[in-house]
Amino acid sequence: MTGPVVVPSLRTRVTDLFGVRHPVVQTGMGYVSDATLTAATARAGGLGIIAGGMLSLDELAQAIDHVQQHTSAPFGVNIRANQEDVDKRVALLIRRGVKVASFALAPRRELIDHLKDAGLVVVPSIGARRHAEKVAEWGVDAVIVQGGEGGGHTGAVPTSLLLPQVVDAVDIPVIAAGGYFDGRGLVSALAYGADGIAMGTRFMMTTDSPVAQAVKDVYLSKGVTDTVVTREIDGVPQRVLRAGTIDALESTRGPQRMLRAARNAVRFQRLSGTPWSHMIREGLAMRRHEGLTWSQVIMAANAPMLYRAALRDGDAETGVMATGQVVGLIDDVPTVAELIDRIMTEAQTVLERLGAGRMSGTAHE
Known part of the structure; x- marks a missing residue:
C-alpha cells in the first residue's frame, strides 16, 4: 500500500492573501471557468475563479452553491464592473462568503471599498503599469498582470517587460499572466518579483474544463504562431486561435460586418433573456467608460455568441x-490536480537546480 503523494508547496504573499496552498490562479474565462473547473482548482490547492460575466444572477448563485457543496477551499468570482446589476452580484458574493472578487475591468472605487469592508479580497486584471498604479491607489489587494502573449483581450507589451514594470511600480502582490503553463514559468515569475501566476488556456486544456474534446483537439493541433490579435470580434484587440470563423470575420467589412454583429446580438439577447433595456444601458456605459465607438458597442454585443x-x-x-x-506548448489534457501537482514539482526541481533550496511539502492522497 502506497502512502500519500507529497506535493511541494510554496508560500508567497498570494497564498497568504487567498488562503490557498499554491500560488497558481485559474482565471475566469467566459463559458470555460464554470463551477466544476473552479471547484477542481480549489480542491487542488490553487485559486479557482468562476466566470460570472456571462451568467445571470440566478445562474451565478447556482454556480457558487455548486462550488461550496464540493469544496470548503477558498475560490473567487469574476464580475464585469460595467454590468447593470453589478451591485446585486456584489451583494450575492458577500452573502455567500466568497473569498475573492476579480474584475476584468477596474471596478468603481466605492465598489472596491464595499467589497473590502465586507472582507473580500479584490483583484482586478490590468494590462498596463498606469492601470496597476491607479487601482493600487484605490486600495485593491492584488493585481493580475497580463502581458501581450495572453488570450482574449490583451495589450501589446509582453509579460517579460510588463511584469517587472508593474512589480517596481506597486507594493501589493502581483500575479503574472500571459505565457505560463509549467513550473519553470512559475519560478521565472517569482524571479521577476511576482507572487504567483495565473493561467487561462492551460486550465481550459484539462479534463475538468467543460470545453468539448473536439475543440480541445483543435487547440492541441496549434503552434505558437497559430494565433492572431484581431479587432473584428468586438472592436478591441483580442488574441484568438487562427481557426474556425476568424478568417471570415477578418475579411468582412462595413455594413456586412455590422449586420453580422447585430444578428448575433439579437441571438444572444434571446438566449440569455437579458432585457434590451439592460443591454442598451450596458452599451452606453461601455461607450462612456471605455471610449468605444458605436460600431464597437454593437460588435461587443456580438462577441458572446x-x-x-x-x-x-x-x-x-x-x-x-x-x-x-x-x-x-500544450500537448496534453491532464486533470486539474495533475496539472497543479506537476507545476509545483517542476518548480521545486528548478529551484533546486538553481541552488535555492527545497520548498515545503503538502501531502495529497
Missing part, C-alpha cells in the same frame, strides 16, 4: 476560440 458557439456548444467551425500563444 461567437465564443459560445465554440467554447460552450463545441462548434469549432463557426465559433471563435480565445487563446494565449502558450497554446503551442
Whole structure:
C-alpha cells in the first residue's frame, strides 16, 4: 500500500492573501471557468475563479452553491464592473462568503471599498503599469498582470517587460499572466518579483474544463504562431486561435460586418433573456467608460455568441476560440490536480537546480 503523494508547496504573499496552498490562479474565462473547473482548482490547492460575466444572477448563485457543496477551499468570482446589476452580484458574493472578487475591468472605487469592508479580497486584471498604479491607489489587494502573449483581450507589451514594470511600480502582490503553463514559468515569475501566476488556456486544456474534446483537439493541433490579435470580434484587440470563423470575420467589412454583429446580438439577447433595456444601458456605459465607438458597442454585443458557439456548444467551425500563444506548448489534457501537482514539482526541481533550496511539502492522497 502506497502512502500519500507529497506535493511541494510554496508560500508567497498570494497564498497568504487567498488562503490557498499554491500560488497558481485559474482565471475566469467566459463559458470555460464554470463551477466544476473552479471547484477542481480549489480542491487542488490553487485559486479557482468562476466566470460570472456571462451568467445571470440566478445562474451565478447556482454556480457558487455548486462550488461550496464540493469544496470548503477558498475560490473567487469574476464580475464585469460595467454590468447593470453589478451591485446585486456584489451583494450575492458577500452573502455567500466568497473569498475573492476579480474584475476584468477596474471596478468603481466605492465598489472596491464595499467589497473590502465586507472582507473580500479584490483583484482586478490590468494590462498596463498606469492601470496597476491607479487601482493600487484605490486600495485593491492584488493585481493580475497580463502581458501581450495572453488570450482574449490583451495589450501589446509582453509579460517579460510588463511584469517587472508593474512589480517596481506597486507594493501589493502581483500575479503574472500571459505565457505560463509549467513550473519553470512559475519560478521565472517569482524571479521577476511576482507572487504567483495565473493561467487561462492551460486550465481550459484539462479534463475538468467543460470545453468539448473536439475543440480541445483543435487547440492541441496549434503552434505558437497559430494565433492572431484581431479587432473584428468586438472592436478591441483580442488574441484568438487562427481557426474556425476568424478568417471570415477578418475579411468582412462595413455594413456586412455590422449586420453580422447585430444578428448575433439579437441571438444572444434571446438566449440569455437579458432585457434590451439592460443591454442598451450596458452599451452606453461601455461607450462612456471605455471610449468605444458605436460600431464597437454593437460588435461587443456580438462577441458572446461567437465564443459560445465554440467554447460552450463545441462548434469549432463557426465559433471563435480565445487563446494565449502558450497554446503551442500544450500537448496534453491532464486533470486539474495533475496539472497543479506537476507545476509545483517542476518548480521545486528548478529551484533546486538553481541552488535555492527545497520548498515545503503538502501531502495529497
